[in-house]
Amino acid sequence: MSEKLDKLRATLKKEQERRIKLNNRIAVLERRIQEEEAAEVSNMVRTANVTPEQLAALLRQSATTTPNPAALSAVGATFEKEVGADED
Incomplete structure (x- = not known):
């Protein structure tokens, strides 16, 4: 294969791995937001008796x-x- 194609494939693989890491981070942040919202609602309900x-x-x-x-x-x-x- 040509050197240019090898570099492009390597860059593509690197960016795909980066995307996977970002998607994982996004999922973790969405889960943390959901948990925090639930905690806030629970606190509001408790405060309001x-x-x-x-x-x-x-x-x-x-x-x-x-x-x-x-x-x-x-x-x-x-x-x-x-x-x-x-x-x-």
Whole structure:
């Protein structure tokens, strides 16, 4: 084979390996984002003292209207005061 073709094939192989590494990194980042979103939602639910039934009701309400304090009160959700980082 010609030297030019060998170089092109080597470059192609190198770039394909790079693409595989990037795809793996993207998959890891997407999984970490999904886990962090789940943790945030869980924290919000815990902070609001919402039962699974109340959460289901809120989700049904949010399909048709924007959740607001009145909607939260309607399902019996209560909030704990969040403590800021500088309030210790």
